[in-house]
Amino acid sequence: MFFLPKEESADTVDWEKRDEECLELAKEAVKRILTKEGKQVRVTPLSIRRTIGAGRWFEKKKLVKTHKYLEEVSENINNFRIRKIKWAINEMIQNGLSLTLYKIQRYAGFDGNSDEVRRLVFKILDNNNNSLV
Incomplete structure (x- = not known):
């Protein structure tokens, strides 16, 4: 982890420099979040x-x-759900698991009764030419 030094007073902080440093840290963090293994x-x-x-x-x-x-x-939340469902489908395919609506929803960590998530699963499967068992 990287910690920036504590500021002594508002006048001693070069906010432009700090902004550039923080921006780079944020970009790296986003890359790590998006490429994270597992959940x-x-x-x-x-x-x-x-x-x-x-x-x-x-x-x-x-x-x-x-x-x-x-x-x-x-x-x-919708973009996250889409990314999470795609991740679950890819993981399940790689692990040789059968794709059922319920299993995909559970693997992705969603309640099995959500109509919105159900529609997203069908849409993603249709776009990727995958089908349910």
Whole structure:
């Protein structure tokens, strides 16, 4: 983990330099989150902060470029669901597991009764030319 030095006073911090450093840390964190093995994690400012071990200062408005980047890369719940379902399907295929609607939903960690998730699974399978057993 990388920690930036604590600031002594607001005047001694070069916010532009700090912003560039934080932006690079955030980009690396997003790469690690998206390539993480196993259970998927939603890309949010909090997950990015946790990945690099930063405190709340990481979301300061003075870090203009970093703040803008965090807004751009944060996943809404629907995009995260799609990514998680795709991950589950790929994992199941690689492990030789049969694809059933219920199994995909459970593997991805969703409730088996969600109509919205069910529609997403069918849409993703249809787009990838996969079919259920």
